[in-house]
Amino acid sequence: MADSEWAELMMAAQAGDSVRYRRLLGELHIWLKRYFSRRLPPAIVEDAVQDTLIAIHDKRHTFDPGRPFGPWLGAIARYKWIDRLRALKRMATEPLGEDIATQDHGAAVISATILNQLLAELKPAQAECIRLVKIHGYSVEETSRRTGQSISLVKINIHRGLARLTLAVQNQAYADG
Incomplete structure (x- = not known):
């Protein structure tokens, strides 16, 4: 949602509109x-x-309705984030013993490396849309605003990019097999 829409909802909330405030x-x-x-x-x-x-x-x-909503929200969120970081610092921790099993992250590192290599083969717009929507969890609408692409173009870039990734993986599997 755009900053101005949130500002309008907040102004309605300040005026007593509980439905828009809940939204x-x-x-x-x-x-x-x-x-x-x-x-x-x-x-x-x-x-x-x-x-x-x-x-x-x-x-x-x-x-203040005369000012942007985003910086106001960001300041509050940032202060709460800092509060949480301070609380984490104060939390008591115990040293880990040598007998505690740890998970090997090698497979995750290899997977991330391969994914980055595959995404590098795509057109930059396709790779960016896939990263934002499929990896970082942004909505198609948010990705559209961030990239300046229309919603339809974001969907097309994701679809075509995933199709190219599928083909690249199949070709590699065929070459290896």
Whole structure:
């Protein structure tokens, strides 16, 4: 959702429109989950989201309709992120013993390397759309805004890019087999 649409929802909330306020909080929940998922351990993402939504609720009167909504939201989210990082630092940790099994990440590293090599064979627009939607979890609409491509073009680039990736993998398997 665009910054201006969120600003309009917040202005309606400040005027007492509870339906539009619930809609805003629902959309912010999705955005905040993505924001914190990239910055915090998975176990504390939802707590950070809830803390931020509470802070937004408590501070909604400070939003100035004459200013952009994004920086206001970003500042609150950033402060809650920093609070979570500080809390992580204070958490007691125990040293790991030598007898604890650790997972080998070699396969994941190899898979990521191969995926990057495959994506490098695509047209840049196709690779970017696939990365944003299929790897980073952005919606087609968000990807459209980020890349400047129409929604239809994003879908076409994903479809054609995945088809080319499939063909490349099949050709490699055939060559190896």
